[in-house]
Each structure stands twice: as C-alpha cells, then as structure tokens.
Amino acid sequence: xxxxxxxxxxxxxxxxxxxxxxxxxxxxxxxxxxxxxxxxxxxxxxxxxxxxxxxxxxxxxxxxxxxxxxxxxxxxxxxxxxxxxxxxxxxxxxxxxxxxxxxxxxxxxxxxxxx
Amino acid sequence: xxxxxxxxxxxxxxxxxxxxxxxxxxxxxxxxxxxxxxxxxxxxxxxxxxxxxxxxxxxxxxxxxxxxxxxxxxxxxxxxxxxxxxxxxxxxxxxxxxxxxxxxxxxxxxxxxx
Numbered sequence: 409x410x411x412x413x414x415x416x417x418x419x420x421x422x423x424x425x426x427x428x429x430x431x432x433x434x435x436x437x438x439x440x441x442x443x444x445x446x447x448x449x450x451x452x453x454x455x456x457x458x459x460x461x462x463x464x465x466x467x468x469x470x471x472x473x474x475x476x477x478x479x480x481x482x483x484x485x486x487x488x489x490x491x492x493x494x495x496x497x498x499x500x501x502x503x504x505x506x507x508x509x510x511x512x513x514x515x516x517x518x519x520x521x522x523x
Numbered sequence: 524x525x526x527x528x529x530x531x532x533x534x535x536x537x538x539x540x541x542x543x544x545x546x547x548x549x550x551x552x553x554x555x556x557x558x559x560x561x562x563x564x565x566x567x568x569x570x571x572x573x574x575x576x577x578x579x580x581x582x583x584x585x586x587x588x589x590x591x592x593x594x595x596x597x598x599x600x601x602x603x604x605x606x607x608x609x610x611x612x613x614x615x616x617x618x619x620x621x622x623x624x625x626x627x628x629x630x631x632x633x634x635x636x637x
Binding site: 441443444451452453454455458494500510511512513514515516 | 565
C-alpha cells in the first residue's frame with residue numbers, strides 16, 4: 409500500500425516571500441502521479457499542480473512549482489511571491505497509474521500567509 | 524463549465540436518522556469518487572465508480588453506508604442509521620479516464636449527527 413507523509417503540520421510565511429512544503433511517499437510502483445491540492449477555509453479542494461512520475465522535468469504552474477526527486481520519493485511544493493490568498497491547507501496526494509487506483513492523501517500542511 | 528455539484532452543503536440531523544448525500548459529476552466524466560474528511564483520519568476514499576459501476580468499496584466503513592450511481596450524472600451516499608461518529612465533511616469528486624486526469628472535487632457536504 410502507498411503512504412504519503414507531510415511532516416510539517418503548520419507553516420507560516422510573509423507575503424511576497426517563498427515557502428516550500430515537504431512531501432514524501434512510499435511506493436513500489438514505477439509509474440504514478442503526484443498532486444498538490446489546496447483547501448482554503450471555504451473548504452473547496454482545488455488542484456494546484458500535478459506531476460507524472462515518468463517525466464523528469466519538474467512541473468510548474470505560475471507561482472507554484474515542484475521539486476520531484478523520484479529516487480528519494482520526495483515531492484515538495486514551492487510557492488513563490490506568496491499571497492494572502494494562498495492561506496490554506498495543502499495536501500499532497502499519490503495516484504497509481506494502474507487501472508484500479510485511488511488517490512492517497514497526506515495529512516496536510518496548514519499554511520498561513522502573513523502581512 | 525459547471526463543476527462537481529454536491530447537495531446539501533450542510534446537514535444536521537439526529538442519530539438514528541437516514542442521511543442521503545447527493546452528487547452530480549462533471550458532464551463526460553466516467554469516474555466518480557466519494558471521500559470523507561475528518562480531523563482524526565484526514566481524507567479517506569470510501570468508494571469509487573467507473574461508468575456507474577462500483578469498482579472499489581473497501582473504504583466504506585460499515586454496512587450502514589451505501590452508495591449508488593443510477594446514471595452517469597447522479598450518485599448518492601446514504602447512511603442508515605446515522606451515528607455521531609459519522610460527522611464529517613463528505614466530498615464527491617469526478618474525473619475522466621482516471622489514470623490520466625486529476626480528480627475534480629465538489630464543495631463537500633458538512634454532516635453533523637447529534
């Protein structure tokens with residue numbers, strides 16, 4: 409079974425600064441997908457970024473980028489130029505590329521962006 | 524495009540009552556997922572469907588929980604009888620060709636069992 413670990417329950421960053429959220433996972437599979445989801449106080453689950461394991465290039469989406477280290481099974485999220493609207497819970501998630509797969513979530517990191 | 528639509532947004536009921544949560548997936552999506560989120564256990568997958576057929580219900584906690592998908596545009600999650608420990612936020616999500624596309628979530632139903 410796959411496991412996803414987010415070791416930082418809470419983090420804080422000042423507006424306009426950069427912050428990195430950590431995520432590690434454990435799997436015996438070679439092909440899979442990794443995701444970061446954001447859950448603001450409104451409770452929505454919003455996809456931030458995704459990474460295919462077979463792609464070596466790190467995914468980027470505007471101010472969000474990942475550092476994907478497949479050998480180390482690490483998938484960190486970097487938020488540049490943090491904004492107040494980035495305040496949310498951030499969940500790392502794993503999905504097997506197999507046909508009978510499901511999304512396995514980490515426990516989340518609560519990010520607070522301050523003035 | 525409309526996203527995943529869940530109803531009700533909030534539900535408060537007394538223990539022992541039947542609770543039905545509803546979900547309308549994104550049109551054209553062939554996978555539908557039900558998740559439960561609690562402080563203690565985080566986000567857990569309860570069950571998922573492919574083309575209206577249940578594929579994996581190993582996450583359904585007990586026989587009190589049941590889920591159906593009578594057609595491609597509607598699914599229900601039912602709890603009967605409900606208990607206080609069922610209090611949680613229940614999310615529905617849908618995706619197209621599950622292995623290639625991310626899941627899109629609804630806004631969730633906050634369920635409180637008194």
